[in-house]
Amino acid sequence: MSAFRFELLGQVKTEHGILRRGRYHTPHGTFETPCFAPVGTYASLKGLTPEQVKATGAELILANSYHLHVRPGAERIERLGGLHRFMGWDGPILTDSGGYQVFSLGGKVKIDDAGVTFQSVIDGSTHRCTPESVLTFQKQLGPDIAMVLDHCPAGDAPPDYQRAAHERTLHWARMARDLHDGWGGSSRGQAVFAICQGGVDADLRRASATALAEMDFDGYAIGGLSVGETKQQMAVALDACVDALPEGKIRYMMGVGMPEDLLAATAQGVDMFDCVVPTRHGRNHSAFGAGGTTLKMRNAQYADDPGPLVEGCGCYTCSKYSRAYLRHLAVADEMLAGILLSIHNIHFLQDLMRSIRARAEGAA
């Protein structure tokens, strides 16, 4: 039997859909859902040790297989014992295929039906990703969950382009499914998730999710949202995906990490999320505050403030340091500022997900 399994533990009807409480099993342990996964693109969450990440309550982390393929190389990481051992994280890991990065980096990207050719942002060298190559990199890296290659067009791409991208995404997903099967499916120790595309067109989204569901993947991601569309457009597109996805499989919304978006999407039935926002905001000296506020820690108003970032927050940063100290570190551009604020921001989202899970259990 595969070590991968999504347990649906509870469902609660909301104004906009069904909030789900679940648990996902992997060979490196379980994670409770709805969950938020912080991102360590290059096999390192910027400035944080795995122990510091774990202390925030995060159970699943992300890395990016394309970035790691370019540097230091997927084969190299395989020779060194795989990604878990390489980066010292013994819990579940998901790697993105890099499709989003390839398309969003702009510049010289040539897409054909068999894959995408592009220039490295690091050294300008030419690379090619195909549905096979990205799965091969991820097989070498050895995360618990691998993502298929998708074609994620810009949010403002014209309808014809969106449709072509959607069809190409399905074509590539089929190739990935066949490859995954050929390797023995998830019983080889790695699950593969497909990615639903279709922009803000509900019909395309429904068609994408329906077709992918028929291919019977281990899980389903919803890509190409939170890229500039309105909240209303996002909700409609998300609803169309969720409607067509099987109840028994996990649903993953990619690249979403702002608290209001996590609240909205979980209420529509999404089970997992990832985003660089808590660490990027931390390095930019921003902290999630109470009641949807953001604290800009370089502001003079915190210079003499002896209180924690968020009253009652149990994170390492709030347990130990004053706003005045964090403001000092930010103004002095000390590395520790970004680290302590990243810890708080990740912990803050973990607290949010805990409260959402409690609500899904009918406890709140």
Add this chain to the structure above:
Amino acid sequence: MSAFRFELLGQVKTEHGILRRGRYHTPHGTFETPCFAPVGTYASLKGLTPEQVKATGAELILANSYHLHVRPGAERIERLGGLHRFMGWDGPILTDSGGYQVFSLGGKVKIDDAGVTFQSVIDGSTHRCTPESVLTFQKQLGPDIAMVLDHCPAGDAPPDYQRAAHERTLHWARMARDLHDGWGGSSRGQAVFAICQGGVDADLRRASATALAEMDFDGYAIGGLSVGETKQQMAVALDACVDALPEGKIRYMMGVGMPEDLLAATAQGVDMFDCVVPTRHGRNHSAFGAGGTTLKMRNAQYADDPGPLVEGCGCYTCSKYSRAYLRHLAVADEMLAGILLSIHNIHFLQDLMRSIRARAEGAA
């Protein structure tokens, strides 16, 4: 009775003097000597939490009172409960007076017998340090050990200038001693150490140490060495200081942190050291290696190396990560590279000091 006390626990004759084993008592606990103290200029060891610093074995840390006076302000830190609480370090802290920084930063520095006037490196504003003002800042900050203001001339300053700086340093030390006495001496919860100057002139060094010893400070620093002179010149100057200093007081060599210098100076009777070198080298991707070597972690030779930085090293970094991972982090310019290498480098110097202490006990 004062909470400050230097216990001389053992002495071993060496080729170049007497190696001492001791223990220094402060209101925030003791530290074993010979010891090496890492530096957190702005009340933060770059990228490390106090827990990470403590785990290296470091018992004493440094901060810089001049830098903290400029930003965020010594009065502000006093209002916030003092430096220990501000930065979350509950062990012994020493603050430097900033004299070295003022003189070494170059630019517009005007010295007179009552103090020094200079421009801030941060915003160009004009500041003045006097023997009274630097002790006042340190009284506000509240470290366990405060340093007097000294005049530290460049290593290549002419003899007349060295002599004038030496005499001014004594004059300022006397003013500091009187102020410290007026405040109640070390029983107020803070020790004050004087700083011996005199360049590489053994007579000046002896005169400086003798005069300071007569003023009966809580401890004695040796400044103005490791600034470009030869190892032989350093040894002669150091010997002249040590000879004239009282056996019962702690001896502190400032700004020295390279392993060979620590070995040489402890064999001449020095009890404590500080330096930015382990953290600065760490951020520059250099690691202390076995047998006096330095590992440049961006080098391609480590790309596939599954071993630790130093075989048998018990530090967090060596216990958990391969050279290959550290090389990857360094090449990718990940924040974690500097952090993990700083942890190793500080731990490495703590191990070195432990082995020196064992030798001073006749155990090695």
